[in-house]
Amino acid sequence: MNTTVESQLSIRNLSKVFKTGDGVRNISLDIAKGEMVTLLGPSGCGKTTVLRSIGGFLEPDHGDILIRGNSVLNLPPEKRPTAMVFQSYNLWPHMTVYENLAFGLKIRKYKKPDIEREVTAALELVQLSSAASKNPTQLSGGQQQRVALARALLLKPDVLLLDEPFSALDAKLRMEMREELRDIQTLTEMTMVFVTHDQEEALSISDRIVVMHGGQIEQLSTPQEIYDAPQSSFVASFIGRINVLKGVSDGQHITVGELRVPNPNVALPIGDCIVAVRPEDIYLSTQAGGLEGQIRQVMVLGHYAEISVNYKEETLKVFVPREQAATLHPGQSISLMFHKMNVFPAISVSEVAPRQEAHA
Amino acid sequence: MKWYVQALGKRKVVEFLLLIVFVVFFLGPLLNLLILAVSGKWQYPAALPQSWSLQWWQFVLSQDDVLQSISLSFLIATVVTVCSIIVCVPAAYAFARISFPLSKWFLFSFLLTHAFPKMGLYVSIAVLFYKFGLMNTFVGIVLIHMVNTLMYMTWIPASAFRSVHQAQEESARDVGAGPLRVFWKITFPMAFPGIMVASIFTFLASLDEAQGTLLVGIPDFKTMPIIMYSIIADYPNTTGAVFSVILTLPTVILLVAARKFVSADVLSGGFQVK
Incomplete structure (x- = not known):
């Protein structure tokens, strides 16, 4: 496939390894015009390294970065057709909001009326028209990040880079900004690369997600595919919540405890395997036939309930509708069956992402 | 009560x-x-x-060398300030941005000129000045003043530069500014309050400097503090008082003019643009 012509952004075999051993190895990625792609992974996975390499703030050891078919590797950041929104906003406090926005246009030698028109339009886009003459320090965190977004947007970059732009904001504001960014992206049809460690954020705003781990791409798919069909146990455990059990495969079937189910993964080698089941894909029944467990805790969380079930030495999480939760109580024996599951070759447990990393 | x-x-x-x-x-x-x-x-x-009575004011102001010394003092202070800025601000930027071996020790070494008894230091400098023919010259006086001001002019701007986040410079690069423009439009204006404070300190320190000037500048260069010494010694107390007031006036005027930069808030806030 000749991607040079079609891709807005093309990363070829990018490697950048730091003295600490962190970094990225052999990353290749093609992003189409108007696409919103998220680099997702725990801290230290290399997602920011990739983003900063695109922006020109890091020099890769190997590989190439092409924007609209042209290599940008030899260009300094100020010459690259990219604009970046930083986690820490990075507005300049000695300039008003208007001057912050006009700075890049002045460098590009825009005429004064043109600058005025562009800045006004950009501020309108981020709903901050009234803040033009204010000092950035007079604005709230969310407003400052909107200004930073406007400052990058009005340069009409070929690729907009966003480096965890909302992670300094509180949860509610983060959700609002997420929706707003998606609206702006739809409106402007701008190509965006978004870096985050927040899987929920990635799932909600992306056209495609690149899950990264240990400096490499684990999976590159749509949010739905990433959630439904994770290609590795790392992706399965990093995205959303999942129960991990040991199983044995004989090729045709998987055996988990007393349960024997058809093997959904044809590529799976025969022998030990890992079975991953999402909490909403487990069905609880009082009739025998599944894994025999005992309810430890019933936690009602509004429209659904989270049930902890002891099965052998494991504790499995199960989401059930609130109607069913009313019939369950701790200590009750229960049978677990799976609607759906993902199976992976057995690997060392350390390669499975620990839960807390998703919130790091 | x-x-x-x-x-x-x-x-x-x-x-x-x-x-x-x-x-x-x-x-x-x-x-x-x-x-x-x-x-x-x-x-x-x-x-x-x-x-x-205002008679001593009349006396002091009627002395020719008094008026001359005032203009000489201001000229020296201005030259010292400008030279210190030229020498120290780039050094301060280097200390703030580039980590080189022993950089902390270099920065600390600026304190040394303030650690010795001044007169001893000046005498040893004077020995050098004799060799280079700098005694009783304008350049010699400027140099001896700069020995004292190096510390403020490097430490304060260095801390001001450090308070400008590297990412703020990066974001300016990102929107299209080259390294030089980033320095002049982003870094320098943001560090400006610190540089201003250091410059005012330098100016005032140079205006008040007497020991080094006395040693290097005699017999031809008489600045305000030098004249004051001789007047206090030769005339009644009142003359000294009159002269002190004259010497204090520029300091007060300068501090009032620059109060935006030299306030307790700014000094304790690390010289950031608010």
């Missing part, structure tokens, strides 16, 4: 007394100086002068 003290509480009373002690301690000598400068006759133990 007693009920009043009780209503205030012991702590308030103590605070109030402390305030009075401080006011007397700091402002008392200044007030005394001002009164002395306009008094004709003031003999112990009277609280106020017996007669008022």
Whole structure:
């Protein structure tokens, strides 16, 4: 496939390894015009390294970065057709909001009326028209990040880079900004690369997600595919919540405890395997036939309930509708069956992402 | 009276007394100086002068070398400030941005000129100055003043540069500014309050410097503090008071003009643009 012509952004075999051993190895990625792609992974996975390499703030050891078919590797950041929104906003406090926005246009030698028109339009886009003459320090965190977004947007970059732009904001504001960014992206049809460690954020705003781990791409798919069909146990455990059990495969079937189910993964080698089941894909029944467990805790969380079930030495999480939760109580024996599951070759447990990393 | 003290509480009373002690301690000598400068006759133990007069002002201002010394002092202070900025601001930027071996020790070494008894240091510098023919020259005086100002002019701007986040410079690069433009449009303006404060300190320190000037500048270069020394020695106290007031005026005017930069808030806030 000749991607040079079609891709807005093309990363070829990018490697950048730091003295600490962190970094990225052999990353290749093609992003189409108007696409919103998220680099997702725990801290230290290399997602920011990739983003900063695109922006020109890091020099890769190997590989190439092409924007609209042209290599940008030899260009300094100020010459690259990219604009970046930083986690820490990075507005300049000695300039008003208007001057912050006009700075890049002045460098590009825009005429004064043109600058005025562009800045006004950009501020309108981020709903901050009234803040033009204010000092950035007079604005709230969310407003400052909107200004930073406007400052990058009005340069009409070929690729907009966003480096965890909302992670300094509180949860509610983060959700609002997420929706707003998606609206702006739809409106402007701008190509965006978004870096985050927040899987929920990635799932909600992306056209495609690149899950990264240990400096490499684990999976590159749509949010739905990433959630439904994770290609590795790392992706399965990093995205959303999942129960991990040991199983044995004989090729045709998987055996988990007393349960024997058809093997959904044809590529799976025969022998030990890992079975991953999402909490909403487990069905609880009082009739025998599944894994025999005992309810430890019933936690009602509004429209659904989270049930902890002891099965052998494991504790499995199960989401059930609130109607069913009313019939369950701790200590009750229960049978677990799976609607759906993902199976992976057995690997060392350390390669499975620990839960807390998703919130790091 | 007693009920009043009780209503205030012991702590308030103590605070109030402390305030009075401080006011007397700091402002008392200044007030005394001002009164002395306009008094004709003031003999112990009277609280106020017996007669008022401006005659010593007339005397001081009619001296030719006084007016000359004022303009010389301002000229030297200006040249010293400009030279210090040219030498020290780039150094301060380097200390703030580039980590090189022993950079902390280099920065610390600027304190050394302030660690020795000044006169001893100046005498050893004077030995060098004799060799290079810098004694009794304008350049010599500027250099000896700069020995003292290096520390403020490097430390304060360095901390001001450090308070400009590297990411703020990066975001300017990102929107299209080259390294030089980033420095002039982003880094320098954001560090400007710190550089301003350091420049004012430098200017005032140079204006007040007497020891080094006395040693290097005699016999031809007489700055304000030098003239003051000789006047205090040769004439009554009142002349010294008049001269002190004259010497203080530029300092006060400068500090008032620059109060936006030199306030307790700014000094304690690490010289950031607010």
